[in-house]
Amino acid sequence: MENSFSLRKLSAMLAIAAATVVPGMAGAAGADTAPTRIIVGFAPGGALDVLARAVADKLRVSLGSTVLVENKAGASARLALDAVKRAPPDGKTILISPAPPFVLFPLLYQRLGYDPDKDLIPVAHLADVVLVASSSVSQPYKTMPEYVNWVQRHPESAGVGLASLGGTVHFGILTMGKSMNLPLTPTAYRGAPMMISDVVAGSLPLGIDAIASQIGLEKSGKIRFLGVTGTKRSALLPDVPTLKEAGIPGFDQASGWYSAFVPAGTPAATVARLEKAIIDAVKDPALRSKMAIAGMEMTGLPGAEAGKLIQTQRAQWRPVVETSGFKVEE
Incomplete structure (x- = not known):
């Protein structure tokens, strides 16, 4: 009987203690375990x-x-x-x-x-997400300077593809066009896959997008990398020059x-x-x-x-x- 009374008394005391926990303490514990x-x-x-x-x-x-x-x-x-x-x-x-x-x-x-x-x-x-300018292997130019010369001879075909307007690539293209007196037209697509598809087909002379979206096509010999954005070469593409190295302004801060x-x-x-x-x-x-x-x-x-x-x-x-x-x- 004594043990039974003691257990009932202890249970009552614990219940009283739980009821008198300082408000906020339970919330603090919950916050610690919140994801x-x-x-x-x-x-x-x-x-x-x-x-x-x-x-x-x-x-x-x-x-x-x-x-x-x-x-x-x-x-x-x-x-x-x-x-x-x-x-x-x-x-x-x-x-x-x-x-x-x-x-x-x-x-x-x-x-x-x-x-x-x-x-x-x-x-x-x-x-950092380095971007790369690419063209179809069927195009007559193999470097950015050769591309510039080609655009000067074919101003009607000076579209440069990008995933969306209003980003650094968009304004890099505008800077390049103005600085080099080229009639470049930023051509926005609804997504990189559609843009790169046109690059592969040769209907888009040049496209600029992330390396990851293009590396498979480059390795399979369908596109050619002409230059990367940023101020130094990418560790992922050490043999590809920066656009600045290739004499192209506007893309130093475009990565x-x-x-x-x-x-x-x-x-x-x-x-x-x-x-x-x-x-x-x-x-x-x-x-x-x-x-x-x-x-x-x-x-x-x-x-x-x-x-x-x-x-x-x-x-x-x-x-x-x-x-x-x-x-x-x-």
Whole structure:
């Protein structure tokens, strides 16, 4: 009987203690176990989605928590950015974004809906996405200087293909045309596959897109690589000169990149913890090899470096965009 009374008394005391837990303590424990979400602004299966899922696999171990990837496609990745902007600043929501929403969109959109410098904090620069200019092997030119000479003789056929207007390739083409007095016409496609199909067929004289979308065709002898964007040769294509080396201006800052961001107001200690975890993830040799196949060169730079790059590239493109008069009305 004594034991029975003692057990009943203990149960009552525990019930009273549970009822008097300080409000917020349970919530704090729940927050610690809440999953970390990585938000990307494109559909599953693309290069950015592949990178996000590879990073998520590494973060599950380093952070010791569940890490989910959510695809919020639409509005040129602005839906994803808006979702992260509005998320609690607790380090549980991470945006992995390409360059345009931070570099070019502030120069192009009349009503952007976010401040790229105030609403999000750069956490880490993850990867460079080098682009390559290609042509069909059936074309008479084998180098960019030969292509330029060909365009001068055939100004009616000076279309240059790209995946979409309003990006760095678009303004690189405009800069090239103006600087070299060439009648180049940026020709936008609904996607890289359709553009590259026209390059292979020879109906499009030149196309510019990511290495990953073209490397198989180049290896099979259907297209020829003429030059890569950026200021140095790609480790993925060491024998292909940069467009600058080939005498073509306008593409020094045209390579793409992916960086990670969190909502403004996220504590500095939390940002630092995520920065280290993400940089360690992208420097993992297995991940680097996997992403190289997708045409990415992993960087793993601190958030401060990502922020500086955004400002440098935006300043570089501002006069080009203003001169072009190109704007997005939305």
